[in-house]
Amino acid sequence: MKLLTHNILTSKCLKGVTVGYPLGIVAKEVKVNEVDFNPEFISRMIQKVDWPALCKAAENLGHTDELPSTVVDDYENNEEFLKKAHHFLMEIEVMNGDLICPETGRKFPVTDGIPNMLANEDEV
Amino acid sequence: MSGRPEHQAPPEIFYGEDEARKYSRNTRMMEIQLTMSERAVELLCLPENQPCHLIDLGCGSGLSGETLTEQGHVWTGVDISSAMLGVAKEREVEGDLLLGDLGQGLPFRAGAFDGAISISALQWLCNADQRSHNPAKRLYIFFSSLYSCLSRGSRAIFQFYPENSSQVELITSQAMKAGFTGGLVVDYPNSTKAKKFFLCLMTGGQQPLPAALGVDSREDAPNHVAFSQKRDRVKQLRSGKAPKKSRDWILEKKERRRRQGKETRDDSKFTGRKRPSHVW
Numbered sequence: 001m002k003l004l005t006h007n008i009l010t011s012k013c014l015k016g017v018t019v020g021y022p023l024g025i026v027a028k029e030v031k032v033n034e035v036d037f038n039p040e041f042i043s044r045m046i047q048k049v050d051w052p053a054l055c056k057a058a059e060n061l062g063h064t065d066e067l068p069s070t071v072v073d074d075y076e077n078n079e080e081f082l083k084k085a086h087h088f089l090m091e092i093e094v095m096n097g098d099l100i101c102p103e104t105g106r107k108f109p110v111t112d113g114i115p116n117m118l119a120n121e122d123e124v
Numbered sequence: 125m126s127g128r129p130e131h132q133a134p135p136e137i138f139y140g141e142d143e144a145r146k147y148s149r150n151t152r153m154m155e156i157q158l159t160m161s162e163r164a165v166e167l168l169c170l171p172e173n174q175p176c177h178l179i180d181l182g183c184g185s186g187l188s189g190e191t192l193t194e195q196g197h198v199w200t201g202v203d204i205s206s207a208m209l210g211v212a213k214e215r216e217v218e219g220d221l222l223l224g225d226l227g228q229g230l231p232f233r234a235g236a237f238d239g240a241i242s243i244s245a246l247q248w249l250c251n252a253d254q255r256s257h258n259p260a261k262r263l264y265i266f267f268s269s270l271y272s273c274l275s276r277g278s279r280a281i282f283q284f285y286p287e288n289s290s291q292v293e294l295i296t297s298q299a300m301k302a303g304f305t306g307g308l309v310v311d312y313p314n315s316t317k318a319k320k321f322f323l324c325l326m327t328g329g330q331q332p333l334p335a336a337l338g339v340d341s342r343e344d345a346p347n348h349v350a351f352s353q354k355r356d357r358v359k360q361l362r363s364g365k366a367p368k369k370s371r372d373w374i375l376e377k378k379e380r381r382r383r384q385g386k387e388t389r390d391d392s393k394f395t396g397r398k399r400p401s402h403v404w
Contacts, residue, residue, distance in 0.1 A: 005200055007218040008236040013229040013269065020235060041175040041198060048177075048275075090198075099180075112128065114209055117224040117231050121256050124230050124266075 001115050004089040005056050007049050010102035011108070014123050020082035020101055025060040027097035031113075037092040042086045043076045049066070058088055071124070072102070128287060139184070139205035148185040148211050157243055160320060161191035164281040166242040167309065167324055167334050170197075176238035179220065181226060181270075181282075182245025186212035191239070193218045199238075202226065227262030229269035236273045239280070246284035246323065250291050260298060267302035267325075270274035277328035280304070288323055295323065305330045312338035371396030 011020035051071050058067050068081065069089050075081050099108040099115055106123075109116050129138050137148070147153060152291065169175050175196045180189045183201025185208045199219040203209050209221050224231070227249055249266060250259050270280060286292045299306075304325040312318035313336065324333060374396040375400045381388045 001222075002220050004198075005222075007272075008233045010231050010233055013231050013265075020231075038175055041177075044174075045177065052235070053199070112213060114206075114213070114221045114223055117222055118204075119225075119228050 001094045001110055001113055002090055003048070003054060003092050003094075004045065005055055006094070006099070007054055007089070008118075009099065011099075011104070012118075014095065014101065014104060016105060016120055017103050020103060022050065022056060022102065024100035024101065025057055025097060026101060027061050027094050027110075029094075029096040030061050030063075031093045031095050033079060033091050033093060035086070037083060037086050039079065039082050039086075042082045042089065045109070046071060046075055046082075046085055047090065051087075054088060060091075061092065063088070063092060079104060127283075130248050130251050132206075134251075135248045136204045137208070139208045143208045144185060144205065144207040147208070148187065148215070154257035158185040158191060160243050160342035161188040161241065161292045162281045163311070164188070164283055164339075165191060165195055165320065166279045167322055168241065169334070170239060175299060177236070178404055179230075179232075179240045179273075181238045181240055181280075182248065183212065183221065184208040184221070184245070186215055186217035186219065186221075187221045188241060188243040188361075189217050190215075196282075201314075202230070213317050226266045227257070229265045232273035234272050235275040237278065238271060238275055239278045240274060240280040241285070242280070242344070244283060246282045246295065247286060247291070249325050250287070250294060260294060262313065263295060264301060267299045267304065271303045271327060274327050279306075279327070280325040282323040282325070283322055284323065292321075299323070299325055305328070307333050309336045311336050314338070331392055351353045 002013075006023065006025065009021075009023055011017050014020065025077060054066055055069055065084075065087070067084060072078055072081050093113060095109055095113050097110050099110060100106070101108075132138055134319055147276060168178075173196075178192055178197050178199045180192065180199050180201040182204070183189050183203050184385065186201065189199055189201050189212070199213070200222065201209075201217075202220045202222045202224045204223070205211075206223055209223060216384065226245075233234050249263055250255075254394050274280065286295075296308070299350055304327065305322070306325040309322045309324055311322065313319045315338065375391060378395075
């Protein structure tokens with residue numbers, strides 16, 4: 001699961017959850033891949049991405065590479081910033097661990113890179 | 125023919141390890157899925173040359189997702205069968221995969237995606253696989269959560285196999301209730317083999333539906349007709365004999381009987397003549 005996907009995931013399908021965002025991450029295994037850099041795509045995604053949630057996720061994973069804590073002005077033309085955003089959104093992958101609902105504490109296990117978002121019948 | 129798959133078992137059981145493997149190795153299946161995926165992306169009407177963030181609903185083993193990657197998009201796939209997702213992982217598809225039940229709703233933030241496609245999956249949502257399931261309610265939960273996680277103005281295209289018109293009615297009514305506009309596009313409506321149903325849902329208010337393929341009767345349905353013609357031709361050459369019941373076949377048969385020493389009428393200009401059809 002890439003951090004871009006984590007950034008849009010919520011637990012709001014569960015009963016009793018209002019927002020369900022952002023999900024906490026407890027990672028047992030993290031992988032770093034090399035993914036082609038597409039500045040146009042990253043630029044557009046930055047508009048959708050919840051930046052504080054991205055920073056929190058990076059922190060949870062213990063990734064100490066510097067991710068700027070706020071989006072810089074004129075990011076569309078700042079290649080260095082876009083490359084950093086790309087690295088965190090697209091190249092860091094959680095392979096094994098758990099995602100945690102911030103309101104109920106319910107865990108969604110991540111196995112082999114795939115989060116299990118299936119809810120039990122009594123949870124929906 | 126055992127009938128429709130969704131009547132045999134819930135999708136996560138039907139698509140177990142063996143079926144998942146079979147599905148992803150059948151070349152004819154892969155070709156059909158590829159064509160349908162390309163058509164679905166065409167119907168999405170995305171801005172040209174712009175990589176988009178898409179969701180593949182019922183992504184299975186990633187056959188349709190690969191089309192999205194090929195066209196330069198970034199996608200996330202959701203499926204209920206872990207066996208199918210396992211095959212997708214083996215095939216190293218680019219998209220992120222999630223194990224989830226569409227009928228429980230899509231767990232995404234508002235406006236997360238620029239578009240959605242779904243190939244051969246929607247009909248699975250119309251069955252109650254557990255006693256607690258209410259298909260209409262599940263469809264509504266699915267469509268309303270999909271509506272919210274799509275950015276305004278984007279579309280969701282579903283290629284699916286409707287069992288009957290009341291199923292189509294059920295699906296479209298829940299989609300409209302959830303806020304979508306749009307409708308059904310039927311490609312090659314006059315061909316049993318090539319006919320394909322695409323539910324085109326839009327979030328940006330009422331827009332004209334895209335034109336269906338093969339509605340102009342001069343346009344041939346692709347692939348399927350040509351394929352069966354080819355097969356017949358090959359069969360003929362291989363056997364080396366004339367096709368059944370033709371005049372040549374009759375003359376050959378009579379020769380065979382003579383060689384076997386059986387009593388056979390002499391050949392004449394009337395042998396194998398086309399008889400007038402019965403008029404009672």
